[in-house]
Amino acid sequence: MNLRIIGALISKDFALFFRNRFFALVTVLGIVAYTIVYFVMPSSVDESLKIGLYAPVMPPVFEQLQEEGLEIEVVESDEALREAVTEGQYMAGVALPADIMEKLLLGQKTQITLYFASDTPEEIKDAVGVVIRELAYLQIGQPLAIEVSEEILGPDMIGMQIPPRDRLRPLFAIFIIMTETLGLATLISEEVEQRTIQALLVTPMRVKELFAAKGTIGVGLAFGQAVLFMAIVGGISSQPLIILTALLLGAVLATATAFLIASVAKDLMSVTAWSIPVLIILIIPSIGILLPGTLTGWVEVIPSYYLVDTVHQAANFGAGWGDVWRNLLVLLGFNLAIVWIGVIALRRKFR
C-alpha cells in the first residue's frame, strides 16, 4: 500500500469536506450545540422530598423521623411556611394544628393543612398526603404486622445519582459520530456520480488504497469530533482508554455504514433519505440510557447498543475492561461484518 497516495487522497477529501458548507456548518454547529445543551442541563439530581413544617406542638414522630429521601424543615410560623412554599423553597408545606397531640391521644380525628405551590404536579400532592397520613398512623402507634425484606438490584446509587446531562453524553456522542455517516457517504457518492473515482482508479492508485483513504478520513472525522466533545464535557475523565476504544469502534461503524449508504445513494438528497432511517435505528439504544427501562432485550441486535452501553458504563459507573470486553468484542464483530459488506457493495458500484 502506498502511504503517499493515501495521504494525498486524505488531504483532498478533508478539503472537499470542509468546502461543502452544509457539512462544515453541521460539523461545527453540532459540537457547539451539544456542548451548550449539555451545560444547560442540570448537573445534579434532587433526590429528596423537601417539606416545610409548621408545628405549634411538635409530635415526637416528626422529630424522630430519619427517612432517606424525606427532608422535613421546621419553620416558625404559618405565614413563613406559606411564603416559603410560594417561593418554591419546599415542595409542600404542612401546618399542624395546636391541639394535634390532644386529639390524637383522645382518638379523635384532627385536621392537617397542606400547602402546595400552584404548579406542583398532582402526583407530588398525593405523595405528600400519603407520607403525612403514615406519620399520623405511626404517631398513634397503630400496629401493622408487616415485615419487608428489601433487595437492591444493580449498584445502589443513593446519594450519587447520575445527572440527566451525564445520561445524555452517550446520546450526543453517537449523534456526533453517526452524523459523519452523512458527510462521508455524500463525499463517496458524489465522486462515484461525477466519475472521479473511475478517474482515480486509472492512476497508480489501487482500490485498497482508495478504501484506506476514505476509511481513514471517515474514522478520523467521526472519532476526532466525538473525542473533542467528550473531553469538553468531562466524559473521558473516568476509564479514558475504554471510552476512546469504544468511540474508535463507533467511528469505524459510522464509516462502514457510510460505505453501505454510498453504494445505494446518488446525491445529497438520496444520501439524506437513506441516512435518516439508519441514523434513527442507530440512535435508539441511547434512548434506553436516557429513559431506563423503556427498551427490552431486542435492542441488543442494534450494533450501536454496544457502543452506547460501553460509554455509559465506563463514564457513569467506572466500569473496567472486565465489565465491557464482551460489548467491545461484539461491536468489533459487527464492524468487521458491515465494513466487509460495505466494501463489496462499493466495489460493485465502482465497476
Next chain:
Amino acid sequence: MSLKRVSILLRRELLQGPKKFIVIFAIVTPIVLSLIVSLIFGTLFSEKPKMGIVDEGSSQLVAMARELPSVITKEYGTVSDMKEAVESGAVDMGIVLQDDFDNSVLQGEEIEITAYIWGESLAKDRTTLGVTIVNLIRELAGQEAPVEMEAITLGDEVSIPWSDRLLPFIVLMTVFLGGLFVPAISVVNEKEKKTLEALVVTPTTIGDILVAKGLLGVILSLVMGVVILMLNQAFGAEPALLMLVLVLGAIMAAEIGLLLGVLVNKTTSLFAVVKFGGLLLYAPAFVYLFPQIPEWIGRIFPTYYAIQPIVEISLRGGGWPDIAMNVFILAGLDLVLIVAIMLALKRTKQYAV
C-alpha cells in the same frame, strides 16, 4: 400571470411531489416527532414513581394501587419478569404478594413482603413507594386514618405539561418544514438541472412557476398543520379562526421558501442556510418551552406572529380579540415577503418577473 398555466404547473407539482424524498420527509417527520413527544412526555418523563407487582393470589391491593394518582403500577406474571424490569429501571420497586395475602392482612397475621429495589431509583421515590404500600395495606385492613387533610394551593402560576410546551415547536416545525423546504428545494433543483430556464423560454413566466411551487408548499403546510393539531387534540373552540391563522402561517412559510429558492443556487448551500436559519424560525417556540423567557423576546422573530395565535386558540382557549393584532401583523409580513421575493428576483437578475 396565467391561472391556467399556474394550475397546470401545480398539478405537475402535486403529481411529482409524492415521489420526492423531501415531500415524504415533510409529511412523516412531524407525525413521528409528534408521536414520540406524546409518548416520551406523556408517560416516560412523568415524575411518578413506578411500582411493579407480582400477585400470586388475587389481592385487592393490585386494583387499589392502580387507582393511585401518585404511582404508576405495572403487573408482572412471574418474579423473574419483575426482577428483570426492576434491574432495567422499568419500575423503581417491585413487590411480591403471596397467595392469600388479603386474608392474612384482614386476620392481622404477620405478613412478609419482598421488595426488589432498582439501584438507580431516587430516594424520594423509594420513600413514596414504601409509604404507599404500607398505606394500601392499612386501607385493606380497614384501618381508619387518624387525620383529615385540607390541601391549599398558593400562587397563580399554572403548571404547563411538557407536551403542551412542546406543541408550539412541533406546529412551527410542521408548518415550516413542508411549507418552506418543499418550494425552496423545488426551485433550487430546477435551477441545478437547468429545467427552470427551459420553462421560462415558453410562455410560462417565472411568476407562474413560483406561484405554483408556493401553492404546493401552502397546501402541504396547511394539511400537515391540521393533522398535527388533530393528533394533539389541540384544535380548540375556534376552528375557523385557527384555519385562518394556519393559512397565513403556511403562506409565510412558502414565501420564505421561495425567497430562499430565488437567492440560493445549490442544494448543499440551501441545507446550510436552512440549518442556521432554522434557529431563527423556531426561536419563538423556546419562549413557550421555557416560560421563564420574557415573551417580548419572541416578538423579535417573524414566526412568533404565526405561532402566538395558534397557541392562544388551541391551548389557552383564546378568541379573535386575543389574536387580532398579531394576525394583522402576520398578514402584513406575508405582503412584505411577496415584495421581498420580487425584489430578490430583480436583484439577482435571474429571470424577468
